[in-house]
Every structure is written in structure tokens, then in C-alpha cells.
Amino acid sequence: MNIDNPLLILRKQISAIDSKLLALLSERRTLAESVAVAKQKNHRPIRDKERERELLALLIEQGKTLNLNDDYITKLFQIIIEDSVLTQQSLLQNQYNQKTKQSARIAFLGTKGSYSHIAARQYANRHFEQLIESGCHSFKDIFNHVENGQDDFAVLPIENTSSGSINEVYDLLQDTSLSIIGELTIPINHCILTASHTLLSNIKTVYSHSQPFQQCSKFINNFPEWQIKYCDSTATAMKIVAKLNSPHVAAIGSEAGGLLYKLHIIEKDLANQQQNITRFIILARKAIKVSYQVPAKTTLIIATGQQSGALAEALLIFREHNIVITKLESRPIHGNPWEEMFYLDVQINVNDIAMKKALKALNYITRSQKILGCYPSENIVPV
Structure with missing residues (x-):
């Protein structure tokens, strides 16, 4: 190989810069962890959107002097900011729940290379030092593995932007004793x-x-x-x-x-929609607590009566308490033909006063309700 080849020399220089970028990104993540500790002491929220806006505006102005495109800078730093937010959330949540486990057995659908396997690795990379992989043949097997203690966590796809909700998973959530403790989204490129x-x-x-x-x-x-x-x-x-x-x-x-x-x-890029994204939920035998400094999401099931306007009446309770509903899904009730229960995702901590008042009000107008879990929201909408 000719070391005087101009292309090889340029590639070597680019590789050296890439290595420096990786080192700087690692240093930035370490600083983000220190920021999380400072926010925890001062009881400040993890997400500071005003700070993010100011940072992006400053970087875009700096980029102009370096002939860097606004869109390029925005996309790049939105990814970096998202990583920073999720890193801080994970650190704060681990301390809040006194979680010290270094390794975890995670059950997922399929074997190595499946989308669920990719999601399991992504979740483990942020929360554990070691992942023990447990591939399963069906969604039911995944639930069984965690319920009987064979595995610690389950990673399950719950909805996709192209094909919609995954009904089998919703149906299995009706009867499980497991709790949703987390979520993540991954882009799907078929x-x-x-x-x-x-x-x-x-x-x-x-x-x-x-x-x-x-x-x-x-x-x-x-x-x-x-x-x-x-x-x-x-x-x-x-x-x-x-x-x-x-x-x-x-x-x-x-x-x-x-x-x-x-x-x-x-x-x-075969999917019907250009942005094909799957949302996964994480299940465990024990529910977690979500710090008030972290954006929280609560998932619950309610069964209303069959009288006219029963669902609308229930939904109005969330509106009265200024609780945002991000997902509403109906599924048949097992063993009760023509009756349905409703799954809701709401943007609030289950221990928030407004949520407690809403749940109390729902008791009077619903036949049953079940909290499936309260967990940190990882839907980091960029500013």
C-alpha cells in the first residue's frame, strides 16, 4: 500500500478527527452526568427547553462562521441533547429507586438480529453494564419468563407508526401482574x-x-x-x-x-410511511417510582359502562384536571362479548395530586381501573 497516496492520507486525517470527536462526546456525557447530580441537589427538572433553545441558537450562529449548514447543526445537536437528557434521566432514576443491579436478563422476541433484540440492547446500554439475552418464540413466552422469575425484564413492541397498535401485546397486558417501567422508540428500516x-x-x-x-x-x-x-x-x-x-x-x-x-x-426503506418507528415498553415484576424532576408517563386501563356517553364522561375527567392523553386504545374484554376496555397513556406522574384526584373521580363512573405502570417518558421532542 502506497503511504503517499493522497486519498489514504486524507482518510487517515479524517479518522484521527473522528477519534477526537468520540473522546469529546464521551467527555460531554460525563459532564451531563455531573449536571444531573447538580439538578438533583437543587430539585430542578431534568429537561430545560429554554436552555436547549439558547444552545441551538448559539451553535447555529457559530456554525455560520464555519460554513456549516443550519439544518446539519440542528439535527446533530438534537441527537446529542437527547442523549444528554436520557443519560441524566437514567442516572437520576437509578438513584431515586436505589437501583444497583449491574447486569440484567432481558426477554425479547426472536433471536439476535430481531428488532426486539436491538431494542433490548439499546435499553440495556443505558441502564446496565451487562446484558444477558433471552430470546423468546412468542409474546406470551416473554410475559411468562418475567412473571416466573426466569428473566428480569421484558422488552415488547406496543405500537408502530405504519401498522398501528400491536393488539396481542395489549391483550396480554390485561391479565399480567407485571408493571411497565420504561419505554423507548427505535426507527425501523425494513x-x-x-x-x-x-x-x-x-x-x-x-x-x-x-x-x-x-x-x-x-x-x-x-x-x-x-x-x-x-x-x-x-x-x-x-x-x-x-x-x-x-x-x-x-x-x-x-x-x-x-x-x-x-x-x-x-x-x-420498504415501509409504507417514510418515518417508520416502533415504540417498545419495558416490563418488570416490581413497579418503579418516577422522580418529579423527570417527565413521567402513566399507562392505565379503564372499563366503562355501556351507557351512552360513558367513555366521553371518563375522558372529560382528565380534561378537567389538565391531564394530557397521548394514547387511547380499545380492546375486547376477555370473556365478555361485545364489551371493551380502554388503554390510556397520560403525561403525568401517577403520584401527582391531579392524577390522584382524576383516579378518584373515575372510581365513581367506571366499572374497573388498573394502573399498568408509571415510568419516565423517553419521547424527547426536540425544540
Whole structure:
């Protein structure tokens, strides 16, 4: 290799700068942790949107003098700010709940390379030093693993921006003793993956989980000749395709999973919606407390009567107490035909006075209610 090659010299210089950037990002995260400690002592909220606005405005002005695009700076530092907020939240919550566990067994759907596996690793990276992975064949198995003490936490997809709510998970939440203790969202980039380079026209059979098929229905409809094969996870689908090693079979899965199983990307960005995002919830046997310094979300189930206006009356109670509802989902009540219960996500701590008053008022007009969990909100909307 010619060390005098100008391209190689430039790449070496860029790599050296990248290493410095990583070191600076690590230093910034350490400072963010110190900020969290200071905020905890002063009882100040973790999120300071006014400070974020001022910081972005200052950085954009500085960027102009360095010929850096406003949009580029905004996107870059919104990611950095989000990491800072979530790092501070995690640190404060661990101290608030006196959590000292260094490792955790986390149950998720599928095996390595599935989207649930990616979500489990993302959650563990922020909360634990070591992750013990526990892949499961079904959502029911995931619940069972945590309920019987085999695993510590469950990571479950609950809704997607393309295919909507995942009803099976909602139904399993009706009867579980587990509590929701966290949430996270990850962007989903579905790819057509094959064992060898081939053309879309050569593919005859496609393997995947039911969710990717729903989320990519518009793309799949362009190939009516494809035979659709359902699997328990995208990871299983990718393993099957790798084993068959045929140019006529493909899997729909993640780019990261494709790399893991040595598959080739034939097409990417398949989802019906450009922004395809899945929200995951974290379940554990014991509920957590959420510090008032951290933005909180509470998920609950209510069963109203069947009289006219029963649901509207219940929802008005949240309005009267200035509680924002971010999600409303209805599901059938097991064993009670034609009756439904309602799942709600509300932006408030379950121990807030307004929430306690709302729950008390709901007692008089609902047949039942169940708190599924109060947990830190990780939906960090950028300023």
C-alpha cells in the first residue's frame, strides 16, 4: 500500500478527527452526568427547553462562521441533547429507586438480529453494564419468563407508526401482574435480504414476522407472485434464508440483522410511511417510582359502562384536571362479548395530586381501573 497516496492520507486525517470527536462526546456525557447530580441537589427538572433553545441558537450562529449548514447543526445537536437528557434521566432514576443491579436478563422476541433484540440492547446500554439475552418464540413466552422469575425484564413492541397498535401485546397486558417501567422508540428500516446477490424478479418466497408484512404492504403488493411465509420473528426469517442459500428466497428484516446473518440488501426503506418507528415498553415484576424532576408517563386501563356517553364522561375527567392523553386504545374484554376496555397513556406522574384526584373521580363512573405502570417518558421532542 502506497503511504503517499493522497486519498489514504486524507482518510487517515479524517479518522484521527473522528477519534477526537468520540473522546469529546464521551467527555460531554460525563459532564451531563455531573449536571444531573447538580439538578438533583437543587430539585430542578431534568429537561430545560429554554436552555436547549439558547444552545441551538448559539451553535447555529457559530456554525455560520464555519460554513456549516443550519439544518446539519440542528439535527446533530438534537441527537446529542437527547442523549444528554436520557443519560441524566437514567442516572437520576437509578438513584431515586436505589437501583444497583449491574447486569440484567432481558426477554425479547426472536433471536439476535430481531428488532426486539436491538431494542433490548439499546435499553440495556443505558441502564446496565451487562446484558444477558433471552430470546423468546412468542409474546406470551416473554410475559411468562418475567412473571416466573426466569428473566428480569421484558422488552415488547406496543405500537408502530405504519401498522398501528400491536393488539396481542395489549391483550396480554390485561391479565399480567407485571408493571411497565420504561419505554423507548427505535426507527425501523425494513430491507429485502437474500443469501446472494439477485434481482427482485427472481424472488419467489419471502419470510418475515407479520408486523413487517403489514408495515411494507404497499411495496409487497407490487409483487403479487411472491409467496408470503410468516415466522415468529424477523431473526428467524433471516436464519431460514441464510440456511436455504437460494436466490429465490428472501427475508424482510433489519440492516443490522442482515449483517449478522451475512445476507445481502436488495432493497431498503420498504415501509409504507417514510418515518417508520416502533415504540417498545419495558416490563418488570416490581413497579418503579418516577422522580418529579423527570417527565413521567402513566399507562392505565379503564372499563366503562355501556351507557351512552360513558367513555366521553371518563375522558372529560382528565380534561378537567389538565391531564394530557397521548394514547387511547380499545380492546375486547376477555370473556365478555361485545364489551371493551380502554388503554390510556397520560403525561403525568401517577403520584401527582391531579392524577390522584382524576383516579378518584373515575372510581365513581367506571366499572374497573388498573394502573399498568408509571415510568419516565423517553419521547424527547426536540425544540
